Amino acid sequence: MFSPFITDLEFLTFADYPGLIARCCFSTAAYRDEAFPLVGIDLPEHLVSAVPKRRAEYLAGRYLARQVLGELGHHNFTLLRGEDRAPLWPQGIAGAISHNTDMALCAVHRENGMGGIGIDVETRMLSKRAEALWSGIVSKEECAWLRQQPQAFDQLLTLVFSAKESLFKALYPQVRHYFDFLDARFIQLNLQQQTFELELLKTLTPQCHIGRRFTGHFLFEDDTITTMIYF
Numbered sequence: 001m002f003s004p005f006i007t008d009l010e011f012l013t014f015a016d017y018p019g020l021i022a023r024c025c026f027s028t029a030a031y032r033d034e035a036f037p038l039v040g041i042d043l044p045e046h047l048v049s050a051v052p053k054r055r056a057e058y059l060a061g062r063y064l065a066r067q068v069l070g071e072l073g074h075h076n077f078t079l080l081r082g083e084d085r086a087p088l089w090p091q092g093i094a095g096a097i098s099h100n101t102d103m104a105l106c107a108v109h110r111e112n113g114m115g116g117i118g119i120d121v122e123t124r125m126l127s128k129r130a131e132a133l134w135s136g137i138v139s140k141e142e143c144a145w146l147r148q149q150p151q152a153f154d155q156l157l158t159l160v161f162s163a164k165e166s167l168f169k170a171l172y173p174q175v176r177h178y179f180d181f182l183d184a185r186f187i188q189l190n191l192q193q194q195t196f197e198l199e200l201l202k203t204l205t206p207q208c209h210i211g212r213r214f215t216g217h218f219l220f221e222d223d224t225i226t227t228m229i230y231f
Contacts, residue, residue: 004030015217015228019109020068025102031056039063061097064106096169115231118170122162124223130154137161137181160186162227163216167198170229175204194218
């Protein structure tokens with residue numbers, strides 16, 4: 001760990017996930033480009049002209065990936081990205097990275113017959129922002145259902161946004177093409193068990209077909225919402 005850029009790192013147990021999850025807090029204000037060589041990671045060419053915020057997010061995620069991959073025997077592995085901008089995980093490893101403004105998450109597991117993993121962390125939307133963005137995240141029917149729930153609409157919309165992000169991250173390594181937020185619908189929420197369910201509304205591959213359902217897990221922590229889907 002290197003301070004003050006990364007101020008905390010912990011391994012989490014979340015939703016009985018059989019792999020490894022690491023989380024850290026980071027400070028964009030404390031970020032300096034010198035942090036890259038400090039951990040033996042090169043500043044990638046595509047970030048040379050990026051703003052410091054983007055560089056800080058990238059480094060925090062890659063730093064976490066190095067920690068968890070080291071636990072699985074891939075020591076000092078530098079996680080690069082492919083032409084489609086998706087991370088290039090080691091052979092036999094499934095993984096996902098996410099970040100919000102000051103927190104990063106990384107989850108990995110050995111495939112060994114398991115499917116994908118998607119993890120996402122979001123800062124709760126402000127109410128005004130939720131009202132402006134909902135139509136790009138949920139259908140009118142989903143929106144009406146969310147508004148009927150006792151929880152605040154902005155909190156639930158952030159949850160659905162995060163859940164659909166997790167679904168995309170879990171499925172993309174298999175389907176290898178982009179799909180939209182509206183190509184899946186949020187059909188179930190269990191606050192006690194902290195689970196949700198999504199259903200595909202289009203066929204992406206023969207295995208990821210229309211009507212296939214995915215169960216996910218979520219966690220509310222103050223204004224932070226974390227979701228995970230693994231299968």
